[in-house]
Amino acid sequence: MIAAGNLIEWIETDYMERVLWVDSHYKECYVIRLNPLGEEQVYFPVLRQVKALTSALEEGQAIVRPVDPYMNFPVPSPDNTQAYEDRDKAWELIKDLVKDVPDIYDKTLRWAALQDRMDESGATAKTYYKYLRRYWAGGMTEAALFHAHDRKGGKGKKKSADGSKRGRPSRVSKTLGIMTGVNITEEIEAIFSLAIKVFYNPRKPKSLPKAYKDMIDEWFSIGDITDRDGNKIPLLPSEEELPTFASFKSWYYRSYNTRERLIAKEGKRAFNLKHRPLLSSTKDMHFGPGAIYQVDATIADIYLVSRFDRTRLIGRPVIYVIVDGFSRLIPGFYVGLEGPSWTGARMALANAFEDKVEFCARYGITITKDQWPCQHVPKAILADNGELKSKASDNVVSGLGITLLNAAPFRADWKGIVEQTFNLLNVNAIKWAPGAVHKRERERGEKDHRLDGKLTLEEFTAYMIQTVLEHNQEKYMDYYGLDSDMVAQHVSPYPLDLWNWGIQNRGGILRAFPPDYIRYHLMPKEEATVTREGIRFEGMFYSCDTAMREAWFEQAASTGVWKVPISYDFRSTNAIYLPAENGQGFERCELTPKSEELYKNKTIEEATDYNEIAKLNRDLAGPRKMQSQTEYNAKRQAIIEKATKRTDEELKQSDKSNNERTKEIRNNRREEKELNRLAERHDIGKKPPLENPARVIEMPRKEDGPSSELRPKTTKRDSFLDILDEEEH
Template identity: 40%
Template sequence: MSMQPLYENMVVEWTVSDSEERFIERILWISPSKDVVFSIAMQDDKAFPVMKTYSEYVVGFESHLCKHVEWINGNIPLIESEIDSLDLHIRDKSWDAIKEVVQDEPHCYDKSYRGARVREALERTGLHKSTIYRYLRRYWQGGKLKNALLPHYSNSGGYGNEREPKGKKRGRPRKFEDAPTGINIDEETKQLLRSGIRLFYNNKDKAPLKHAYQKTLEKFFATGFRQDGLAVIPVLPPPEKLPTFGQYKYWFNKEMDLEETLKSRHGKKRFALEYRPILGSSTYESFGPGSRFQVDATVADVYLVSEYRRDWIIGRPIIYIVIDVFSRYIAGIYIGLEGPSWIGAMMALANTTTDKVQFCAHYGIHIEAEEWVSSHLPQKLTADRGELEGEKPSHLIDVLGVDVENASPYRADWKGIVEQQFRLTNLRSIRFIPGAIKERYRERGERDYRLDAKLTLREFTQIMIRNVLYHNNHHHMLWYDLNEFMVADDVTPIPRDLWHWGIVNRNGRLKKQPEHIVKLNLMNRGEATVTAAGIKFKGMHYSCESAMREQWFIKARAGKTWRVKVSYDPRSTNEIYLWLDHGRRFEPCTLLEREERYLNKRFEEVEDLLEIERHQGRQQEVNNMLSKIDLDAHTKAIVDTATKKTNEAIQHSEVSASKRVKGTREHRSTEKALNREQEAFQLSDKNSVNESTKNNVVSLSRNENNEKKEAYIPPANKLSSIKAYLQEDGDDE
């Protein structure tokens, strides 16, 4: 007899020989390799999931120690439409408290991991710990159904039937006689309560319900007002003629439109992100491979060290993943330090068209071509608004034919497939890497996980490539919805098999473009100016073969400058790429040698440098102006003094203007002779010169007859006579 096959939610009854005791449990999860099983006891209100081996059940069924039994939960309605709206509200509130815990299988069955997630739920919801665990047990024991969280009072008499108000007060009797009993709520009173809720609770102020109750009484139940100083105080009837807060809360819960309340209090954007029901599928409009790729980035929960100095911690890397929606096949990745930004998205998209054999070989990983076959662009690309919004991705549509769809604001859930891939990657590998972030917040005294960082960016990329190869070729997606044609063709829900099946049967929507064309279109675009000094772009000058061959720089100097379109990678100033023939070809332009200081820089760094220099230039202009003011002041002072002295000398000399002009040449000669005495180089001490040699002839050279040529030095008394002559008032002719 073959063993009863195990499956999730199966209820198993264990019996013990010679005993009437029975133990009933529900199977919660079975590992894909069929070696581990998690289950929970059904009749224990303090039960937790326990781990067993698959072999225990094999032996149990073979030895008739256990058997499969049917379990009918009478607390769970069979028809959704029969459930009261208040019960649905309670159910949804309970589900919201535990959904982030139970959806993380099988980690939610681990005690330590579950405890950490429960603590997060406590902080988020404000519920008591016992309440959270009660919800978890009801969910697991109820077959992992959301409706298992419905309240268990459906068999109470008269439930759901609204009673007409009569003379006697309805509702639960008060515990104390002097407690306010409230009033019977008729249709008119209900309308007042509805108005109060709409005015004072469903608004952006997010006031507590009790505050809304108070304001409702003041506005709709006041019988008058009294003035106390400047204050005008509403006058309310006696408590027995007012609805109590309990009644207000009851009717609030009974008639509340939860969606409208959440939108009013939190806004439509936050409602769409956090509260909107997820009814659709992430595979919308995905006909085959390449119909739609999803791209998104996350900061990896691990710290890395420098490739060049392993004692340097360089922080956490950015992971970009591009995944095919139809097959879940990862088409491209980028692991680096850029982003999340357009640059990171650009690198990931470029990787989708890269030959993956060469890409893996660059990281020392040898693969066969069929192990990672994608080197294509998709028909549509779903991305986050941050990276693919604006003008930058427009050429994806215009040139590469890729239709870019940005997720609506606050709707990251539209990229659920790639988000799920991030989670799986973290669970598979990242959390076990040295330097990984185990918990979001460290306890005091715990070791800083950043100090455990051991891997470089290259080594981490190697791990991520291995993850992609595993996912594409071996990840068995039990949850994948195979259509009838896939089932007929016996397709295994592995990304590789789904990809190949889609290529054959759905033709796919993949696009092929040369890698350099894709990269060129993913780069930033700009305009450069052809000048006599080179192709000027962002303050730097470049040159290329076409410019030299066609004498662009000579033409620019002889005529005027003109502008050309270029592409550039903002991470490197070494090259820009010139578009030629209306974009049909391109040519690289290299930085000129005289611009060496800009080599191997980022464009942002150069822009900062030029801005600093411009700032320094503007500051220097101010300094120059201040110095020029100082210079002009000194010049004016000297000119004024000289003018005064000269005018006085002319006035005293009484020499005519014509005589002053005619004597210019002789006066110049005399001035020159006087200046020579002052300007002549004198290397020896004047006092030590022999008086007998002052008027001697100095031999300079010999003529053909060896006769000495002599230079005559005028005696000192002659210079004195020249000075005296200049002081005479005689005719200079």
């Protein structure tokens, strides 16, 4: 299936095209030829027949590139506010244009739309074309507008205050040669910040020029003069000693982004009322597969057992379900123990965007691609006013170009489709599984239903996969409102049938991204610390080729540690991911051998728990360590005191001078060494003497008769041991 976002590589000509749009009848599509990386060339969208493009793919003339080199992984520094302002500025110019599809791809209609926009914004056609091509080439996401920002010069960066006056000369300077303004130092910036707080932000009806004038009067005057009426008037220095309004304005817009400026100026409530982004209603927006996915979470009415010990109950799992609003098909879900949070929502989204054949195979279930043909990114997601509203979800918006729609609080009816799906799953499957929660009260003497739990988390996930497959393929929705086109083509209201019909007749909404790109933008972002032992994150240490090649760890040992941005998967400690400095791609960092012994194949939560236990044990060992140190210090001190006493006593009895004692060190050392050798020698093979050596007893002879007494045999030697002793000597 050709989808918007696909990167097509033509084998013979070796150039690439991006699919920008596919019509609802799956007959025509717009594509744009991409520049070779690093080269500047102007290309515009062109119209192609889907059938011709599909044939080229089937015949091997072209391929869909699984790895997309034009996709950005932008991670600008949080301090680089200019990068975000440039992106927002570009997006503000083109956001309405790029939504006007397919008209924006038509040359004539595009030029007409641009003429209207240029009159309103004052931007040139060249600027619009630059941003449009950058947006289309980068995968049609806001993140594409970060492109090449890392190669810019010093715009938006703080400059040194030393040297001559920076900036463009004023009209006075150019005309009369009189310098105006001063370079902005840290002290002046501190005054700027205070002036904004005092004169501009407290919701006063003042303009930025008025705040600037009040600041000059308050903090830059060199004294006061008194007029005829006795009024004190601030006396200002000459122009070359004052910061200009242009510098003040530039600092203000560099220090505060649009949201911060509006909130600080008018307050959060007024901002939400007048300036927050307005998302259109969800009514009549389910016009095709992927137009809107609805997502929600619930605690399943079933108790599970541990996979490590089936006698242990682990409670009720959390189920995240994602439903396509057009077809009612379930493109993805997640079963886990994470409470309703961004963590669980991220796992459900990852499942909705991944290949279902591979996913089912992990649970021992074999399906074909047409049984669950969902692995693309939708246009919008509708969720509760909760986890998807967190900052962690910003990467989904900018990186994957998904619009997040949040339902109002206590308005579950806005997500009626996914809410109803929960009920269907519970009625059709969950309530019949062992360990299911029964709504009625347990009668006296009746067995606790929690003790009936038999399924592990993995087995329940496989159970839910079969339930979802049944829902997608066999759920007959007689309540579904078929439109005239569906009725004319005899479409049956099954989720999978509606999905397939929608792809052919209402397609072009779903988009394709490389799997690694999707996973990267769904991962949480944090900061790690570069140290001598490695890149430290949550008490674990990692290394990578870049760190080894650029001698990061040696530098940390020499100049001190520093922070680096990373992404990670909370389910595995085996690796973290370091974004490339130029925003293109990422690098995998592996555990160092030292950390691998303790943390390999663990989850981040397990590693955190282990570190907390280690800290607790260390704290508990404190009293014992202190007592032990006290005890052994006392014993060592006793040895010193005893030796000191004996030595001092002998020194009192000796008549040797200090000079004589030091001269005898060499001879004394030699004699002490000989005595020490005798004391430490090893005597190997010597047998210890027996306390009662055995003696030979002569037995009575026959001729002696029975009256003979037993007596020791008299020989020259008392025993055989005496002979052995003589032989040894």
